[in-house]
Amino acid sequence: MVKLKDVAEKASVSLATASLALNDSKLVSNKTKKRVREWAEKLNYYPNIYARRLAKRKSYNICIMINSKYFFKTSNIYYLRIIGGIIKEAEATEYTVSFCFYEDNKGAKISREKSNIKSMDGIMVLDIIDENTLNNLRKELDVPIILIDNHKNFKDIYGVDNDDFGGAYKATRYLINLGHKNIGYIGIPDSHPLGRESWYGFKKALKENNLEEVCSYKKCQFGIRSGRRAMNYLLEEKVLPTAFFCVNDYIAIGAIEELKSKGYKVPDNISFVGMDDMELSSEIDPPLTTVRIKMEELGRVGIKKLISIINNNYEGEIKTIIDNEIVERQSCKSIS
Amino acid sequence: MVKLKDVAEKASVSLATASLALNDSKLVSNKTKKRVREWAEKLNYYPNIYARRLAKRKSYNICIMINSKYFFKTSNIYYLRIIGGIIKEAEATEYTVSFCFYEDNKGAKISREKSNIKSMDGIMVLDIIDENTLNNLRKELDVPIILIDNHKNFKDIYGVDNDDFGGAYKATRYLINLGHKNIGYIGIPDSHPLGRESWYGFKKALKENNLEEVCSYKKCQFGIRSGRRAMNYLLEEKVLPTAFFCVNDYIAIGAIEELKSKGYKVPDNISFVGMDDMELSSEIDPPLTTVRIKMEELGRVGIKKLISIINNNYEGEIKTIIDNEIVERQSCKSIS
DNA sequence: TTGTAGGCGTTATCAA
DNA sequence: TTGATAACGCCTACAA
Numbered sequence: 001m002v003k004l005k006d007v008a009e010k011a012s013v014s015l016a017t018a019s020l021a022l023n024d025s026k027l028v029s030n031k032t033k034k035r036v037r038e039w040a041e042k043l044n045y046y047p048n049i050y051a052r053r054l055a056k057r058k059s060y061n062i063c064i065m066i067n068s069k070y071f072f073k074t075s076n077i078y079y080l081r082i083i084g085g086i087i088k089e090a091e092a093t094e095y096t097v098s099f100c101f102y103e104d105n106k107g108a109k110i111s112r113e114k115s116n117i118k119s120m121d122g123i124m125v126l127d128i129i130d131e132n133t134l135n136n137l138r139k140e141l142d143v144p145i146i147l148i149d150n151h152k153n154f155k156d157i158y159g160v161d162n163d164d165f166g167g168a169y170k171a172t173r174y175l176i177n178l179g180h181k182n183i184g185y186i187g188i189p190d191s192h193p194l195g196r197e198s199w200y201g202f203k204k205a206l207k208e209n210n211l212e213e214v215c216s217y218k219k220c221q222f223g224i225r226s227g228r229r230a231m232n233y234l235l236e237e238k239v240l241p242t243a244f245f246c247v248n249d250y251i252a253i254g255a256i257e258e259l260k261s262k263g264y265k266v267p268d269n270i271s272f273v274g275m276d277d278m279e280l281s282s283e284i285d286p287p288l289t290t291v292r293i294k295m296e297e298l299g300r301v302g303i304k305k306l307i308s309i310i311n312n313n314y315e316g317e318i319k320t321i322i323d324n325e326i327v328e329r330q331s332c333k334s335i336s
Numbered sequence: 337m338v339k340l341k342d343v344a345e346k347a348s349v350s351l352a353t354a355s356l357a358l359n360d361s362k363l364v365s366n367k368t369k370k371r372v373r374e375w376a377e378k379l380n381y382y383p384n385i386y387a388r389r390l391a392k393r394k395s396y397n398i399c400i401m402i403n404s405k406y407f408f409k410t411s412n413i414y415y416l417r418i419i420g421g422i423i424k425e426a427e428a429t430e431y432t433v434s435f436c437f438y439e440d441n442k443g444a445k446i447s448r449e450k451s452n453i454k455s456m457d458g459i460m461v462l463d464i465i466d467e468n469t470l471n472n473l474r475k476e477l478d479v480p481i482i483l484i485d486n487h488k489n490f491k492d493i494y495g496v497d498n499d500d501f502g503g504a505y506k507a508t509r510y511l512i513n514l515g516h517k518n519i520g521y522i523g524i525p526d527s528h529p530l531g532r533e534s535w536y537g538f539k540k541a542l543k544e545n546n547l548e549e550v551c552s553y554k555k556c557q558f559g560i561r562s563g564r565r566a567m568n569y570l571l572e573e574k575v576l577p578t579a580f581f582c583v584n585d586y587i588a589i590g591a592i593e594e595l596k597s598k599g600y601k602v603p604d605n606i607s608f609v610g611m612d613d614m615e616l617s618s619e620i621d622p623p624l625t626t627v628r629i630k631m632e633e634l635g636r637v638g639i640k641k642l643i644s645i646i647n648n649n650y651e652g653e654i655k656t657i658i659d660n661e662i663v664e665r666q667s668c669k670s671i672s
Numbered sequence: 673t674t675g676t677a678g679g680c681g682t683t684a685t686c687a688a
Numbered sequence: 689t690t691g692a693t694a695a696c697g698c699c700t701a702c703a704a
Binding site: 001003015016019050054 | 696697699
């Protein structure tokens with residue numbers, strides 16, 4: 001392995017100068033810098049990151065914490081997108097990203113085996129986390145923590161979140177603008193922060209337009225089957241609206257399937273707007289109009305923010321809200 | 337930060353002894369070991385992994401290389417599962433996992449920005465990789481490389497793969513055992529190694545049972561829409577078999593949807609077996625019978641194997657084949 | 673503008 | 689069985 005010393009010797013400067021030169025210090029003349037760099041390249045020199053981290057007393061390492069249940073059971077593509085954004089952005093820095101699974105309510109006690117987490121400059125938590133685990137983390141680790149897509153929970157902790165409220169609001173308004181006056185809601189319980197946010201956004205849009213809430217179902221989980229069950233239940237109520245907003249695409253897809261299997265036409269009989277924009281959403285029939293959440297962006301913004309915090313030069317808000325946008329496809333019909 | 341020196345002082349042993357004790361060396365008496373360990377715990381000592389790696393002249397770091405196109409465009413849950421398996425298994429070791437994206441046919445030249453990859457003990461490549469990139473990787477990096485789910489491509493490089501051939505064979509036999517004699521095939525081109533393997537497995541099962549190939553379509557991509565198009569094309573042929581094997585679930589799902597939309601019943605008119613077992617597969621109507629690929633296992637086995645190779649104590653085959661299993665659901669009908 | 677020297681926290685090699 | 693002491697490769701005062 002070629003090391004800094006080799007480069008220094010070839011370039012006939014001292015170790016210190018070589019180091020400074022490669023780190024672009026202004027203490028070194030451009031001429032020497034150039035010479036040193038050329039030799040570094042010629043010798044194919046790459047610094048040993050461990051020696052560097054040791055000397056700098058910084059780990060340049062960030063840990064992504066993920067609830068292993070969510071990851072493995074209800075796993076969906078959105079983790080992949082967020083993680084992708086994080087990694088991609090990290091590549092532009094000298095920070096490195098590691099992963100750590102935790103179990104629900106085990107308090108995330110750090111076992112000696114997971115001791116890697118002790119040498120981290122910062123922590124990113126993906127998705128919802130229980131208070132217990134979060135508190136333990138804060139107690140055990142003395143580094144900044146940022147919550148990604150935690151739906152604005154835990155107000156006093158740094159976070160980057162999708163604008164759930166705004167998304168629901170936008171989607172509902174979209175339907176209203178299409179002329180719909182009887183709009184239904186299919187979502188998850190209010191106990192989940194996403195549930196609350198979306199519900200408030202939905203209601204706000206209705207209220208602003210003096211519309212009544214005609215039909216809502218808030219007992220879904222996150223999957224397709226759950227959407228199907230919801231619609232099944234609603235069909236028995238016999239008070240179907242002309243359009244539905246669903247808090248996520250899978251629920252919408254399930255609901256649409258159920259409806260289709262009962263002979264209804266989408267969007268001719270009933271319109272749908274979902275939220276997420278999953279891969280699947282554009283592939284179903286009809287392709288689903290939805291609110292596209294910028295997952296990759298969540299990850300990118302998240303790690304940038306965390307790095308700023310680590311380096312004590314973050315000056316923005318505690319919670320960063322990432323906006324989203326309607327993607328028009330063919331699941332909505334204008335009835336104006 | 338509490339360091340080894342602190343532990344050593346408290347336990348009144350030298351630095352060297354403390355280190356040996358914590359690393360469970362047999363040069364140290366059990367009594368001292370115990371004392372040192374107790375103090376380590378009491379002081380909440382965790383070794384600095386960077387100092388350790390530096391001193392050991394090993395990085396204990398493994399890089400997962402991913403084609404960024406596949407990751408972001410055709411991304412699906414199976415990456416997540418493999419990665420999950422890798423990380424989970426890595427947690428049981430002192431190895432750490434990093435990620436690196438590469439672009440198609442750019443030769444994966446290592447830019448100074450991506451120099452982290454230079455301090456890796458080994459590389460895992462996910463999915464198909466082009467020869468160009470692979471060769472550059474081998475040239476630039478002098479560490480073991482293992483290909484995960486590369487479908488047995490590049491015979492002379494370590495790999496862990498799903499048994500595509502066996503899966504297709506098993507699925508086809510399953511249909512045959514159900515009494516089907518006219519079995520169709522929907523898949524991808526032979527230029528893709530998965531295409532070849534599956535096709536051979538399918539043909540072998542037919543041949544063993546003296547059945548003719550009645551209907552095949554091999555021009556799919558990987559998505560649902562592609563399956564739908566395939567079925568659309570086949571419907572025009574008007575020589576529909578009584579059952580189909582599809583090389584992946586999304587294709588099967590698309591094909592089924594198309595069929596249903598044309599008034600056919602699944603499985604009453606036509607049976608289907610897919611391959612993968614995606615989240616979605618159990619949620620559609622009818623739930624899809626498929627070949628479950630043990631993605632998580634691929635990751636776990638892969639990293640274990642790589643670590644063995646790194647430590648020069650791997651003794652198995654170059655390619656490890658992970659078996660798979662039929663998951664019976666409701667998309668097949670017995671016609672015997 | 674450059675060089676000297678000490679330190680980062682471990683591990684490893686010798687002696688004792 | 690233990691203890692000094694020298695690596696590991698890099699960074700950074702401080703001195704020149």
